[in-house]
Amino acid sequence: MKFSFVGLRRWWFGLSALMIGASIVALAVFGLRPSIDFVGGSLMEVAFVNATPSSADLTAALTEAGYESVTVQSSDANRSIIRLTSLTEEQHQAALETLKGKFGDLTEDKFDSIGPVIGNELRKSAFLGLVTTLV
CATH class of the missing domain: 3.30.70.3400 (Alpha-Beta Plaits)
Incomplete structure (x- = not known):
């Protein structure tokens, strides 16, 4: 079975952008708690x-x-x-x-x-x- 990762690159880029955006929002909302x-x-x-x-x-x-x-x-x-x-x-x-x-x-x-x-x-x-x- 062949799966084309490159053919779905826009989807993978979108998923990565969504995860990065969620991380930035989480940092803005919750902030960092230094030790x-x-x-x-x-x-x-x-x-x-x-x-x-x-x-x-x-x-x-x-x-x-x-x-x-x-x-x-x-x-x-x-x-x-x-x-x-x-x-x-x-x-x-x-x-x-x-x-x-x-x-x-x-x-x-x-x-x-x-x-x-x-x-x-x-x-x-x-x-x-x-x-x-x-x-």
Whole structure:
């Protein structure tokens, strides 16, 4: 059976243009959400002794405790990755206590905090690298 891809090139170009257009509209409507590397913030990776709570439960617990911009990503083996706005050490310890109080025993495997100044420098460097690559 013969199939003429070249004969249908206008259809393929149209499909490609439609997908590119939909991508541009999605970027305009939803925008890009840069990671904490670019905007600054804190990242905690925690492992729960018992079953891992759902991302919605973790987000709700931290939001109720007054933390902003909480994003939770489930990982493997009872682990969760939690991204928040920049935390001081006191806020960091309070967040851990909030999680322990709501969900039981846990261990913190990783905590990183990146300030907005470092994020701005990284954003400028990334943009410069992108422009250099395109030229």
